[in-house]
Amino acid sequence: MxxxxxxxxxxxxxxxxxxxxxxxxxxxxxxxxxxKPHSCSLCGKSFSQLQNLKAHQKIHTGVREYMCFQCEKTFITAEHLKRIHRNRNTSLHAGFTQSSSLSSHKINNLSRLVHLLSSATLHLCLS
The missing domain is CATH 3.30.160.60 (Classic Zinc Finger)
Incomplete structure (x- = not known):
């Protein structure tokens, strides 16, 4: 390869x-x-991958370490923040109707995101 x-x-x-x-x-x-060799000790739900079990276990603990910078809504996993929240709220957060404009906006804010991530314990979304 x-x-x-x-x-x-x-x-x-x-x-x-x-x-x-x-x-x-x-x-x-x-x-x-x-x-599905990985099982949750609290509810018994099983997963094929350990990373999915670890994400699931956060449901029981209430840990919500991923936050949207725009609306301050918090999420259990980065996947929920990226896929679900950000995709549903693109126009609300960034004010763009075209994906190319949104892409430019994301690129322009990348350095700000890197700075915030380096100094914070939360994982932030800028758009």
Whole structure:
């Protein structure tokens, strides 16, 4: 595999998805096999990947360490902040109707985000 070309030489024989790294394919195969070796000690819910269990456990603790800089709403996972909140509230937060304008806005605010992350314990979203 050549990391510079982005070739994805590792293919799932069950669904056809391809991966750059063999380790990513290995993790993916657990999902396809329905194997869920990681269980929550509080509610018993099981997960195929340890990282998903760790994110789930935050539901029980109430830890909400990811915050939107614009509206100060907090989230349990970065995924919820990025995918759910930010995608639903793009125009509310940034005031843009075109994705290209929003992309430029995000690039312009990247240095501010890096500075905030380096000095804060919360993970912040600027747009």
């Amino acid at each position: 050549n990391i510079h070309t982005g070739e994805k030489l590792h293919e799932c024989d069950q669904c056809g998805l391809t991966f750059v790294w063999a380790s990513n394919l290995k993790s993916h195969l657990k999902v396809n096999s329905k194997e």
